[in-house]
Amino acid sequence: MGSFVVILASFYMDKVRKLFPTVVSGVVVTLIGLTILPVAMNCW
Numbered sequence: 001m002g003s004f005v006v007i008l009a010s011f012y013m014d015k016v017r018k019l020f021p022t023v024v025s026g027v028v029v030t031l032i033g034l035t036i037l038p039v040a041m042n043c044w
Helices: 002-010 013-019 022-043
Strands: none
Touching: none
């Protein structure tokens, strides 16, 4: 089921990407990484 969602979402990615500039995407990915960092350190 998840693969169908990804396939359908791929048709709209170019439209969605215009809403989020590169700087915004980079900040979001960095914040997600920093948020899960303590969990990763506990398992290591």
